Amino acid sequence: MGIIDRQLPEAGIPRHVAIIMDGNGRWASRHGLPRAAGHREGARAVRRTIEAAIECGIEWMTLFAFSSENWRRPKDEVADLTFLLRHYLRSAIDELCARGVRLRVIGERDRFGPSLRDELASAEIRTSSNTKFNLVMALSYGSRAELVQAARRVAEAVRMQELDSAQLDEAAFAAYLTTTGMPDPDLIIRTSGEKRLSNFLLWQAAYAELVFVETLWPDFDAPHLAAALVEYRQRERRFGVRPVGSADQARDNSGSNPEDQTVGIRR
């Protein structure tokens, strides 16, 4: 029995966990190593974390592997990150298939150039019939850009009379995002002690639980994931609705119209 099974013996596993992997650079400087070594070690943590997530029954995992802002880093570092990504795709693809992992990429993949773009596409095609676990790589991803692109596509659909703007609701809008068809994240973890979303899944994170951990990403391992899942399970998710049986609810509901009563939704 793994550490995750021991700590999480029963239900309460989030369906979709998204991770802002932060702290590779600090890890490297603490070890007196170049930043590239931190990213390399970060890639190892990616492999461990996917394995641990599969082991504990998570169905979806989105990893923020390269942000739109990362293009502004020195050329060498961008090259190191894209090299690692390519290396990961090539070296992990067989294992991903063996484990039933389906890969999906969100973000402006065209910015990586035709060769990496094609490798990403072929990895997506090769894993497309896998159903055990969904791995989503956010690459050259920024949430504001995604929202602007969705707004443009909505405007175009209205212009082409394919969409009546009066019919546009949240679900219809979400279909124009790159995450269409994916469940929203239940839990977002950020490593390295920073407490920001940094333009990651802003729409999709509306009801996500946020867990910030001090661990630097290259040190992240199954026990850290297990601890985040324990914290998640201790949170009460109300989606803006008060829980059944709360004192406020008892007061509000006494003698009132049943239609006005607080609904006991929990997830």
Ligand code: FPP
């Ligand atoms: C932040 O560290 C992390 C990134 C820039 C992206 C994450 C990249 C990896 C985990 C490596 C490769 C990924 C794959 C999928 C193979 P940082 O450099 O911002 O750290 P710092 O804040 O300490 O400087």
